[in-house]
Amino acid sequence: MSVRPSRRAFLSGQRSSVDPxxxxxxxxxxxxxxxxxxxxxxxxxxxxxxxxxxxxxxxxRSLCQQFGVMLCLQGLQAPLDPxxxxxxxxxxxxxxxxxxxxMAQGLWRFDAGCTMQVLxxxxxxxxxxxxxxxxxxxxxAMGTHGRIPLGGLAALGVENIEMMFVDxxxxxxxxxxxxxxxxxxxxxxxRNIPQLFEVARQSSMSxxxxxxxxxxxxxxxxxxxxxxxxxxxEYGGGEPHLGQFFVGHGGCLGWLxxxxxxxxxxxxxxxxxxDEQKDSTKRDDKALDCANLNTLLKFDKNEVQGVNQSIKxxxxxxxxxxx
Numbered sequence: 001m002s003v004r005p006s007r008r009a010f011l012s013g014q015r016s017s018v019d020p021x022x023x024x025x026x027x028x029x030x031x032x033x034x035x036x037x038x039x040x041x042x043x044x045x046x047x048x049x050x051x052x053x054x055x056x057x058x059x060x061r062s063l064c065q066q067f068g069v070m071l072c073l074q075g076l077q078a079p080l081d082p083x084x085x086x087x088x089x090x091x092x093x094x095x096x097x098x099x100x101x102x103m104a105q106g107l108w109r110f111d112a113g114c115t116m117q118v119l120x121x122x123x124x125x126x127x128x129x130x131x132x133x134x135x136x137x138x139x140x141a142m143g144t145h146g147r148i149p150l151g152g153l154a155a156l157g158v159e160n161i162e163m164m165f166v167d168x169x170x171x172x173x174x175x176x177x178x179x180x181x182x183x184x185x186x187x188x189x190x191r192n193i194p195q196l197f198e199v200a201r202q203s204s205m206s207x208x209x210x211x212x213x214x215x216x217x218x219x220x221x222x223x224x225x226x227x228x229x230x231x232x233x234e235y236g237g238g239e240p241h242l243g244q245f246f247v248g249h250g251g252c253l254g255w256l257x258x259x260x261x262x263x264x265x266x267x268x269x270x271x272x273x274x275d276e277q278k279d280s281t282k283r284d285d286k287a288l289d290c291a292n293l294n295t296l297l298k299f300d301k302n303e304v305q306g307v308n309q310s311i312k313x314x315x316x317x318x319x320x321x322x323x
Contacts, residue, residue, distance in 0.1 A: 021045065021085045024067040028087075031063070032056040045082070048074070050090040057255055058168055060087060065166065065320045072322055075138040076251045079323060091137035098122055106263040107159060112137035112256040123263040126156040137256045143228075143248020153231055153244040161243040162257035165189075166316045170257055173246070177239025193242065195314045200232035203307055204300075226304045227253075227311050251322045253315045 025047060029036050034056050039046035051057055064071045069085045072078045078086055096113030100122075108122050114136045119127035130139055140161075148156070160174030169188040176193075184190045200206055206229075231244035246253060312323070 020067050021069075024063055024069055024085070024087075028060060028063055032059040039088075042086075045084075046086045046088065048088045048090075050094075051092055053095055054092065054257065057089065057092065057164065060089060061164065061166070061168060061255065061320060065318050070322060071255070071320055073137055073141055073251045073255070075135070076141060076322065081323075091135040093135065096136075101260065107260055108263050109258055109260045110136055111258050112140075119261070122261075124157065124261045125263075126158075126261065136259060140247065140256055140259065141249055141251045143250070148247065153228065153241065153247060154238060156244070156247065157262040158241070158243045158247075159260040159262055161246060161259045163246060163253075164255040164257055166254065166318055166320050173242035174260075175239055176242050177234060192314050196229075196245070196311060197232050197240070199307060199310045199314070200229040203229055204303060206233055223304055225308075227308055229307060229311075252312060253321065255321075 021044065025036065028034075028049070032055075033052050035050040037048050039048060049060065051060070061071060063069070064087060067085075069087050070078070070081075072086055072088050074088050074090045078088065090113075092111060092113035093115075094113070096111035096115075096118075098111075098114060098118055099109040101107040101109055106123070108119075108124065110119060110122075110124075112135065115132060116127045116130035116134045116136065116139055117132035119136065120130070120132065127139075158174075160172050162170055162172050164170045165188050167188050169186045171184065171186050171189045172182075173189075174182065184193055227249065228245050228247050231242070231247070232240050234240055243259070246256070312319075
């Protein structure tokens with residue numbers, strides 16, 4: 001079988017001044033020591049890359065933006081877009097490790113390349129039941145977790161996340177309510193995070209969530225195809241949490257670097273959940289009407305698309321990450 005010129009040029013190390021894809025591959029290979037391989041089926045537009053350190057991810061992000069290549073986390077479903085080349089990146093298992101930050105408070109920091117088996121061994125409740133060899137990055141990007149209902153994001157135990165954005169900024173994102181005094185450190189987040197809150201505020205769901213009573217016992221499903229704007233609204237006694245907002249981001253808004261979790265005894269969590277359920281039965285008089293609730297939570301498809309597109313434009317206007 002003959003080898004096409006573009007593939008032959010890459011395999012031989014020859015650079016092409018006219019082919020952006022070959023130029024991208026050559027620069028990535030020269031600037032980062034990771035392992036690069038062409039996709040056997042879509043070798044003219046798609047490659048796989050295993051980075052050796054976090055700086056390799058930054059190099060890839062920068063080059064993807066420069067050459068118009070999409071950056072995709074390994075394991076996510078990438079679109080077959082003939083107009084865009086694609087770099088599929090392994091989540092960084094070679095340097096992934098768990099770090100105990102405060103054992104008394106049960107705080108653990110996990111690099112995104114850690115497997116869920118590592119989190120399970122550390123006692124992270126949210127990791128129980130996850131596929132042991134699934135990466136934390138993939139688990140967090142998928143955000144299925146039994147489709148977390150409205151008011152249920154806090155149960156994940158996410159203290160904060162570290163996210164790399166489209167300009168290379170790495171920001172620590174956590175609770176962002178009146179009781180939290182941790183400022184946003186970067187120009188990127190100082191400029192763009194307030195816009196996310198504005199999108200949430202303008203959503204038809206915002207007014208409802210502010211009156212939502214988590215203790216009512218009604219587990220209302222959140223639209224599976226919408227970014228978690230409920231994490232940006234103060235309701236049910238909770239406060240906005242920027243880390244929770246990125247649950248289920250689908251690889252569309254940035255690159256997860258690490259997550260700090262509260263490691264909680266599962267038995268204690270189950271016991272507390274039972275107590276809360278018992279308490280909710282005593283508050284039926286305050287429970288919201290279920291039929292009206294379901295009506296309110298049926299997002300109009302056009303609104304979902306509008307919310308998602310607004311958020312995408314705010315955080316990834318160059319469209320480096322998945323659409």
